[in-house]
Structure formats: structure tokens, C-alpha cells
Amino acid sequence: MTVHTRTACEQDRARCQFIEAGATPSLSYIDDTWTLFNAMPGGELIISMLDQEVGGYGQFSPLFGPYGWLEALRIHPDYQGKGLGKAIYRRYLEKMAEQDITAVGMYTGVANVVSKGLAERFGLSLRGRFAEYTCPVEEPLQASADFGFLPVPQPTRPLPGSPTGNFFVLNRTFYPAEPGALEHFAARGWLFEDGAGSRLIAGARFQPHKALHVAHLEGDDEKCLRFAQALAAEIGAAGLTAVRSVEDGEQDRLFQAQDFIRGAGELITLWLGL
Structure with a gap:
């Protein structure tokens, strides 16, 4: 055969x-x-x-x-x-x-030893463990326009630092927090700024009806999440999803305080050349 x-x-x-x-x-x-x-x-x-x-x-x-x-x-x-x-x-x-x-990555569940083993066989190695948070979208009290956020065609400033875990995640796709990432998100309409110091990355590579994926929060995190809820409701997404490093205790506390549910399992990402 x-x-x-x-x-x-x-x-x-x-x-x-x-x-x-x-x-x-x-x-x-x-x-x-x-x-x-x-x-x-x-x-x-x-x-x-x-x-x-x-x-x-x-x-x-x-x-x-x-x-x-x-x-x-x-x-x-x-x-x-x-x-x-x-x-x-x-x-x-x-x-x-x-x-x-020059660098490729994949993700799998932490318990999927077969998938992890196959990736490792071809030279990929572990680059982090992550938790996934989900929240259903409810009818917002405000329209998304009320928050002052607009999609920007180009980032107006660099990141203040790499996110914990060094990746931005949308649809369980792990984007390295490297030069060019913000420009990539801006070109797709996923980078939003409010002109007052707050910024978020939110979008969906596919299945936008299922979830709006919140890959980054900056500035007033709670305001960013309220805007994301309103935006998700307007585009017809059933929920919000966010993936963060298991080492990011600050984001874990934020999401759970905002009624996100942390998934029982963890995700891992493996990379070659990174």
C-alpha cells in the first residue's frame, strides 16, 4: 500500500x-x-x-x-x-x-499526545500552554459606536510589550507577537483604538457567527470587553472567546470577573523555527 x-x-x-x-x-x-x-x-x-x-x-x-x-x-x-x-x-x-x-506552528489539546508526538517528530517543540475563555453574547446596553472605538488602517503605536505567552490567538490560530502582527490585524479590520489610550484586537478568521475572538486588550480592559460584547451582538456572533497563557494571572482574573468561563482543558502550541 x-x-x-x-x-x-x-x-x-x-x-x-x-x-x-x-x-x-x-x-x-x-x-x-x-x-x-x-x-x-x-x-x-x-x-x-x-x-x-x-x-x-x-x-x-x-x-x-x-x-x-x-x-x-x-x-x-x-x-x-x-x-x-x-x-x-x-x-x-x-x-x-x-x-x-521560516517558522511554522500548530496547536492541540494538552491531552492529545498523538498530535503532539507527530509534531515533535517533525521538529516542532512546545512554546506554551494556554487557557480558553468563553462568554455568551447578551443584548448590549450600548451600541458599539458609543464606546468610541474605530478600526484603524495602521497601528498608531507599537505594543507596550509582548503579551504573556508571546502570541495573539484568534480561532485557535497562534500569531507570534512579532513585528508585522499589528499591521496584519489592522489590514483585516481587527485592530480597534478609541483615541484615548485603549486598544483591542478582535475578529474571526472563520465562523464569525460562532464567536468574536478577543486576542488582545490594552488600556481600559473592561471598556474594551464591553465594546467587544456590543460589537459581537451587532455582527451576530453567539459569544466571545479569548485565549491567554496559563501564566497570565491578571487576564485570568479579569475574564472570570467578567463572567467568562474558563475551559476545563488547556491548549498547547508547538513551533519549528521560532
Whole structure:
């Protein structure tokens, strides 16, 4: 039997949905990200095959500058342990070289030793442990415009320092807190400032109906969160989500005081070249 990879095509869509349902029945997004993944400049949705049977897939996504993201790797249970995941990682590293990307990362749950072990086999190493906080969106008392925040086309000032953990996280995508990050967020309309010293990064790479992801707070944190709640309600997001380093006690206290629920499990991110 031969394991090989190729680029996904439209005819693979239903099969990828089937693979996802078998591999991660409680975490589904391939249908919502299908167009995003397949149209992404420099990206590739990689199909992994055993002979002529499609058994898995994974996405290679450029982030900004020299950074890339390895995501959505799914192998159907019937094909696990047969080398399909390793084949995807080999293609990941080929894409890394083709795109002149010098650092790539991924995330998984802290208890997922198989996913962590596969990443480590290809040279990635642990760069941090993180907690995820969620809060349902309620009808806001104020409109988002009342808070004075506006999306800015360019950051007006650098970060006062790197966030604890050194990453900004949206949709469980870990963006290194490196030069170019703020410009990347601003270009996508995710960087907001109020002109009075407060600033936040909030947006969604995909599935905006599920959550508005709050990647950074600066200045008046409570005001930033109230604005995020109002904005989420206006765009139809069901909730707010934030991911922070488990070492960030200040943010942990803030989110729990604002009625966010901390997830029972932790997330970890592993990187190569960072």
C-alpha cells in the first residue's frame, strides 16, 4: 500500500466532511472554511491518500511575514496509524520551503499526545500552554459606536510589550507577537483604538457567527470587553472567546470577573523555527 498526498479539489469536499465527522465529531469547521482554505494565497489544503482512498487532510496557511500555520489535520479513524499524518507533515515542510516561510506552528489539546508526538517528530517543540475563555453574547446596553472605538488602517503605536505567552490567538490560530502582527490585524479590520489610550484586537478568521475572538486588550480592559460584547451582538456572533497563557494571572482574573468561563482543558502550541 502506498501513501501519498495531493492538493484538494471540489470533489473532495464531502469526503473531507466525512473524515472530520469521524476524527473530531465535536469540532466541525471544514465546510465553513472550504472556500477560505482553497482560495488562500500560498496556502494548500492537502489530501492524504492510502493507495486511491482519501483518508485524511490538513491545511497549510501562511500567517504574516515569515510565519505559517499548520491546521485542521484530520485522519479518519479507519486510516490512523498508517502514515497519512506523516505524509501531510512532509508536505507541510515542502510548502514551508516553497513559500520561504521560516517558522511554522500548530496547536492541540494538552491531552492529545498523538498530535503532539507527530509534531515533535517533525521538529516542532512546545512554546506554551494556554487557557480558553468563553462568554455568551447578551443584548448590549450600548451600541458599539458609543464606546468610541474605530478600526484603524495602521497601528498608531507599537505594543507596550509582548503579551504573556508571546502570541495573539484568534480561532485557535497562534500569531507570534512579532513585528508585522499589528499591521496584519489592522489590514483585516481587527485592530480597534478609541483615541484615548485603549486598544483591542478582535475578529474571526472563520465562523464569525460562532464567536468574536478577543486576542488582545490594552488600556481600559473592561471598556474594551464591553465594546467587544456590543460589537459581537451587532455582527451576530453567539459569544466571545479569548485565549491567554496559563501564566497570565491578571487576564485570568479579569475574564472570570467578567463572567467568562474558563475551559476545563488547556491548549498547547508547538513551533519549528521560532
